Amino acid sequence: MEMLGFKSGYQEVPSVAQEINDVEKSDDFQKELDGGGGDLSKSSANRGVLLVAATLFLALSGLALYSTSALGRMNPLLSATSGGGEFDDQQRFILRDFDKAKPMASFLNGLGGLWGVPMWAFYVNRGQGISSFGRQNKDSAIAKFVTAEKAYQQTPFTGFRTLVKGSREGVDFISQPFFPSAQPIERNIMIGLNEMEIEEKDTTNFLQTNVLYFTAPNQNFPSLVRKTTFTNSHPTSDLQIEVLDGLAKLIPNGLGNYNIDAMGRTMEAWMNVYNVGNAQTDGDSVTQPFFHISQDTADQAQVRLIKDGYFSLAYLDGEGQSAAHPLLPFIVDPSVVFGQETSLTNADNFFAADASAQGLARGPQGTTSRTPCAFAASPRLSLRAGESITITSVYGYAESLETYLASYLPQVVQPTYAADKRTQARDLVEDMSERVATKTSSAIFDAYIKQDFIDNVLRGGLPIPLGSNGSDSPIEGANRAQKVFHVYSRIHGDLERDYNYFQIDVTTFSQGPGNFRDVSQNRRVDVFHSPFVKDFNIRMFLTFVQADAYNPLTVASTLFKVPTERLESLLDSLSILEPLAGEGSRNFVRAVLGRPFRPGQFFRDLAIANIQFGLSREDVINRIVAVSTQEFAGQFNQNGYWADHWTYTLDLLDSYLAIFPDAEESFLYEPDSIAFFMSPAFVRARINRYTLVQDPSKPGGSLVRSYSAVAMPGDADYSRERNDAINAINSDPNLLADSGAGNFYQRARDYSVFRVSPLAKLLLLGVLKFSTLDPMGMGVEMEGGKPGWNDAMNGLPGILGSGMPETYEMLRIIRYVRGVFARYGRPVNVAVEFRDFLTALDSALNVYLASDKSVSAEFNFWDASNGAREAYRQSVIATFQGTKASISADYLVQLLDKIDQKVSVGIANALKTTASGLSPTYFYYDCSNFVMVPVDGSSGLKVVPKSFTQKTLPLFLEGPTRHLKIVSSLEERRKIFQAVKSSPLYDLALKMFTLCESLAAMGQDIGRMKAFSPGWLENQSVWLHMSYKFYLELLRGGLYEEFFEEIATGLVPFMDHRVYGRSPLEAASFVVSSAFPDKKMHGSSFAARLSGSTAEFLSMWAIMFAGQKPFSVEEDDKDLVLTLQPVLPTWLFDDDDQVSFTFLGSVNVTYHNPSRANSWETTVQRYTVTLVNGQTAVVEGSSLVGDLALKVRNHAVKSIVVELA
Known part of the structure; x- marks a missing residue:
């Protein structure tokens, strides 16, 4: 594989001379280096020294970002080649020439504030950005919801459009800002935390057009605000323009996406624009159009009228206006604008020499039986050199025309409405993100x-607090x-x-x-x-x-x-x-x-x-x-149970105890505090789960498969007792449910909700998952019909798959619970049914541990543990008895130690299945040795396996990542990291980690991953959620130098945005890896923002700035202790040798590091604590103990300065 150059692993490295020359040409050098806003040094001279040092270092180190020995000494952003991006004075990312850049899809946040109603809006870097927006879901779209590949094509035509007829010094011209053009026109997009703006600089007509979008918060109706600003960019001459500005296609309320796609022409018969006066017959000024269909489209006897709808309005937004804005007229009939030009490419009617915007708007126009548009028509506007004018338009939803006119319209036309809502939209996200405000x-x-x-x-x-x-x-x-x-x-x-x-x-x-x-x-x-x-x-x-x-x-x-x-x-x-x-x-x-x-x-x-x-x-x-x-x-809302969902539960407990370690015992032992959710579906026993299917590779042959893992209501083998129990829950007057979701808790036989302590539930979770180990005692079986974290391995459950990631997480729970019993020595109360299961499982463990640990011994344990689990599940298929049994801590410590021994044998054996010694992630099992037996109450014969043959899949990153969580030795963790980086899981060109190695040798039956090209979606791409999980485990595991080396190319803000293809502030689901056949796609990102990587990064952030367990409890007197242990490289400290962050959402913590060492190479010398009341306390040493630690946790502390040395 050919190695690419340095620019975050993507571009060819320019010469040092070229680097310096490029910098000299840039007026925004400082912003480009640091992403805009932060000083890199105190003087331009120092900046020059840094630049030369950085470029010389790059020249000397070749393709390496920085060597391990230099780690922490050099900020990866201190390089003119970092490609971190450019930001404007409002801290918005600028994507220049956006319509010529890689196609990119993203969205506005859809936040209405606590007391507002939200609107969703998606945008692309084509046309005028917004491709679709609406309320609630994709079936309530004002601009139709389309998928990304259609949005890139259609948005310039059917989205927002601006049509301009202009005249300068007697010379007329027409213009369509942001419309696809072969002419080189500068077009930029600015992406903020809660807004998006596009800009076009037309140097031929000296017309600059800016369009700003944001959703309006803190109001009782959803709306999108669009501000279109025209600036005469000519240095001397005046400009006259008239404009049609608005939405080329607007979907009236009441139509879902499917009906529009499948029966769009028929659906137009229902479409109407209301509040239009005599526009359809004689022509009229339509300033407050209201869009909805007349009645529901369902073919049913009871007709439902549609009264709620969408509105659009627009006005000229001038400075110093004190009265309500007069409204501009709208054209709602696209044929008035485009004539018979149905492609919507050219506005034939408007661009006719004798046409005017408001003349067309006041003429007759169709308002029914067609898909409307919503173009605001301006009067003829005159702009002096350098002058600007803005058309503000608002698109929203109202429950009725009367509500819109009486309640919403008066708010929207207020002189400061748009400015106020923009400020509120910005404040909303700034206030939210203040909980993690950080300065480096x-x-x-x-x-x-x-x-x-x-x-x-x-x-x-x-999370917000409610209540007294x-x-x-x-x-x-x-x-x-x-x-x-x-x-x-x-x-x-x-x-x-x-x-x-x-x-x-x-x-x-x-x-x-x-x-x-x-x-x-x-x-x-x-x-x-x-x-x-x-x-x-x-x-x-x-x-x-x-x-x-x-x-x-x-x-x-x-x-x-x-x-x-x-x-x-x-x-x-x-x-x-x-x-x-x-x-x-x-x-x-x-x-x-x-x-x-x-x-x-x-x-x-x-x-x-x-x-x-x-x-x-x-x-x-x-x-x-x-x-x-x-x-x-x-x-429930599914057709099976995912193998991994439970694996994130212990993380929640760990996070809680990192802040409230003094609450561990009281929380875990709180009696009768945790109920059991009850879904309608249940996992079938093996005798009903295993079936024979035809072997496509061997005519007449058969394969054992598990294609029907769960029983659902209505299935022939569905439990009548469970059905009765579900019905009893649904008829309980204490049930709280809405839209199908509720507190569906399993009952005891007396119909009371059965509850246990948190510790009892954790014990149950860990031990039941242990009993689900596969026939070789390695991975946890996917018996529920769904795979683990990687959904695209959907075929694995059917071919008897299992996963090592779940084994590692199960072992974490086992070891944690074992430690609790050893620490507190207290018994736990469990359901008697679970007590009986533990007894049977203990017996099977004793037999196994006394055996030779052979393949047959593994199978025998698998058979016994499955039998015990199936018996337990059958005993609670409908209700619990309601009786609890007390189990001593000593017994449970011994039992959990046996489980640990058994699991550890399986892990050791699993590591031997790969040539590299890295943990495998997945297995599946062939079963050619089975018998067919009759079963009482069932027709036909059933499959009973007698032995299995294990198959190991290629390497996936998840296996080693989760394995790191149970490895205690620092050196062993380092070996695992080095093995991963030396494996095919590492993309040498991108300097990132892929989700898996090549799956070329695998069959299609493992799942849809095989349907994807290598490098795309889950198949061998850089899936940021998993690569971030890997980075997090490096940090958790104390591999600090390795962590900072890897995030320099693998963390989004350090990537080259020109290759990444979007703002370097926005994560994505995946990055196309070097395995993808189309090389020009390598490094491009897809599926913006709502990636699980955000959770992994916030965990990194917490550890980097406060340490893994900031709070602890003194063993002797049980005082609360706060010990901040940051993991920060020297390059994150500013010119004043400081880094600050927000701890616990409100406490400003500043680290002062005059030695400029990496923080993990220093110790905390002193805390200076300022209380909310203004009092100050100075504490020598590495910790705050007792009252001061409590004050920090209870928000009685305003700030802390921590001295490092």
Whole structure:
């Protein structure tokens, strides 16, 4: 494989002279080096020294970024070749000549603020950017949702358009800013944290056009604001223009994506534009059009009228305006603009010599039975040299035309509306990201931390506290503990992740449902930046663990319910005003609070009924939540169980205990606090799971497969008892459910919810997963019908696959739980059914440990452990008995030690299956030795295996990554790293790690990975989530030099954005590797932002700036101890020898490092602590102990200065 040059592993290295020459040509050298904003040195002379040193170093070191000996001494951004990108004075990334750059898809955040309603918007670097936007999901699009490859083609034509007729000094011209053109026109895109702007500089017509987009927060309707600014860039002459500016195709409300795609022509018959006066017949000024279909398109007896719709409006936005903006007229009939030019390429009618924008807008136009457009028509505008004018347009949704005209329109036309909403949109994300605000020598790295946090929130949610603190609740019996509620997250669907049906609730406190794996991982560091979360997340995900150790797929936002006995006193406290007759308002609020609710739903229902309170809305929701019960809500929503979902649970516990180590015992042993979620589906026993299928390679031959792993309601073998139990749960008046998600908890025989302690649930999880080891005792079987983290290995469960990553995670749980029992010596209460399972498993272990550990011994243990597990699952198929058994700590320590021995044998054997000694990730099993036996109550014969033949798949990065988590020796971890880097998993050209090595030798039956070309999607690409996981384990494992060496080319902000293909602040799902056949695609990124890599990076950030376990407990007197142990290279310290970050979401911590050594080579000498009340304490030594440590955790400390030496 040919090695590419240095530029983050992509481009040919220019000569030193060329490097310096390039720098001299750049007025923005400092910004280009550092990503804009941060000084690299105190003087230009120093910058020159740094530059020459950097370029000489590169020349001497060849293709290496920096040698290990130089590690930490040289910032990878101190190179003119780093390609980190350019940022403007608003700290927005600039992608120059965007329409000629690699195609790129991204999106605005879709954040409405706590008290606002969100709108989603996707954009591409083609045309005028926005390709689709709307509310709630892709079936409620104002501009139709299309997938990325269509968006690149269609957006310039059917998206936002600007049509200009201009005249300068008597010479007329026409122009379509941002429209595809063969002429070289400078077009740039500026991407901010919560906005996007495009810019065109037309030097032929001396016309600069800027279009700014952002969604408007803090209002009770969703809207997108578009500001189109025209600037006369000629130095002396005046310019006259008239403009049509707007959306070339607008989909009226009420039509879903499928109907538009499959029956679009027919659907046009339902389309109407309302509030148009006499426009259709005589012509009229349409300034407030309202778009929706007339009635629902379903073929059914009951007709449902559609009243809600989309609106568009526009006005000229001038400075100093004090009155409401007068509105511009709209053209809603595309034929008025384009004539019969149905490709929408040329505006034949408008560009006719005798046509004017407002003349067309006031003429007759069709308003029905066609797909409308929404072009605002300007009057003739005159611009002096250097002068600008802006057309502000707003596109949004209203529940009815009357609501729009009476409530929303007056807000939008206010003189400061657009400016205020832009400020609020910026403040929203700035306030969010302040929880992780960081300042180092690298402004681009600091900015990446903010963007990463925002993107992490969009997958996992932003935790906020709701409810009373306990001192101000006027309600008797209030639950005074604050409750945690997450906002802003959603399933990660977008233009490239078109397979997901994203859902963003159109309410205040908006949040959509998420997938278990995503939410679990992306909340990993919640407690680090928001300590009030405490044990909320670990409780939730332990609750979702079922009796069979699996879990539902969908995690919805939590539900609240006011207990009946507290309802009337709550209503008394809310100061409900009575615009309705009699006690109508109180009765309405009582009805709303009498059923399960979420905050956003509550306020939406009350707004529709026009219910008013004599309290602030903050007081209202806090009083309600204070007395409410809160329940987790999940939904099965799948056709199997993923093998890996449970593997992220211990990480949540580790994160909690890193901040609250003093709560370990009380949390783990809290009795009867964790329920068992109950899904309708259950994993079939082997006798029903294994089937014979025809062997395609051997006519007449058969293969043992597992293609029907789970039984679903309606299946012939579905348990009648389970069906009855599910029905009982669904009919329980205490069930809290909404939209299919709820607290579906398994009952005991007396129909009470069965609960155990967190420790008992962890024990169950670890031991049940242990009992799922494969026939060779190595990997955890994919018995649930779904693979592990790598979804694209979807074929493995069917061919009897298993995974080593789950084995390592199971062993982590076993060892942790074993340590708890050894540490506290306390027994644990478990269900008697689980007690019986442990007894049977212990017996099988004793037989195995006394055996010769041969293949047959492994098979015998597999058979026995499966039998024990199947018997246990059958005993709890419907309900628990309800009786618990106490098991001593001594017995469990001995049992868990045996499990550890058994697992360790399997791991040692697994490492022998690869030539490199690296951990394999996947196995599958052939079964040619089996018998067919009759089974009572079943027709036909069933497969009973007698032995298996193991097959090892090629290397995947996940195996060694998870293996690192259980390796205790630093040198052993280093050997694993070196072996990985020497393996085919390392892309030498890109200097990154790929997801797997070549799969050329594998059959198609392993899954859809084989359908993808090598280097694309999961097949041998650089999948950032997994490569980031690998980097994280290097950091966790103390391989600091190796970590910083690898992130210099593998972390997004350090990549060359010209090759990466998007902002260096935005992660992506994957980077095309050198294995891909099309070389020009190498290094390009796809599927923006909502990647699990955000969680991994935030974990890196936490360790880098505070250490793995900032808090601990003294063994002797049990005092709380805070010990900050940063892992920061010297190049991250600024010119004042400082780095600062935000600890626990509010405490500003500054490290002062006058020695300029890497922080892991120093020790903490002194803490200077400033309390919130202004008092200061200086503490010598490496730790804060007792009261001061508590004050830090309790937010009584404003700042800490830490001296390193």
